[in-house]
Amino acid sequence: MEQDLPIKNRWYLFSFIVLAFGAGWIWYSRNPAQEASRDAKALPRAGFYAPDFTLQTLGGDTITLSDLRGQAVIINLWASWCPPCKAEMPALQRVYEEYSSAGMTILAVNATIQDDLNAADQFVQENGLSFPVLLDTDGRVSRSYELRSLPTTFFVDPDGIIQEVVVGGPMAEALLHVRVQRLLGEGQP
DSSP states (O other), rough: TTTTHHHHHHHHHHHHHHHHHHHHHHHOOOOOOOGTTTTSSSSTTTTTTTOEEEEEEETTEEEEEGGTTSEEEEEEEETTOOOOOEEEEEEEHHHHHGGGTTEEEEEEEEEEEEEEEEEEHHHHHHHOOOEEEEESSSSHHHHTOOSSSSSEEEETTTBEEEEEEEESOOOHHHHHHHHHHHHTTTOOO
């Protein structure tokens, strides 16, 4: 038994050294979001640049996300058959009306590849949506944003970095206000 103790102590020491080295390596190789550069990889996650895209609106105009740098952007992926999507659209419209003059825009990206274009257009008209409604007809944006559930909303700061991702809905209007104020740099301590 006394002979096993030194071997056991060596294993403890070895384990401690490996864990300490691993923790040190993780700390050394971290990449904080504040140090993200323009060349950083775009990923649909908080702390990364929002993947760029160019889509057509229901009205036939073309919008490119990167052209909106300098503005806070809410990217809302939705479909007209989705009850939570439909339930949160009036709140998004009211928030857009309140904050668009402050440098915030909403891009409602319709998952047209899994929706009916006429139903989406009818929903937009019935609800008087005035923010751009974009058509993801081939599903490219849904794939690049790793869409798993509708609605999914990305809050992108004026530098193009995703600050928050909300999967599911409907979002409460009060929380939308708080999130937009954070994006615009208002209401922070």
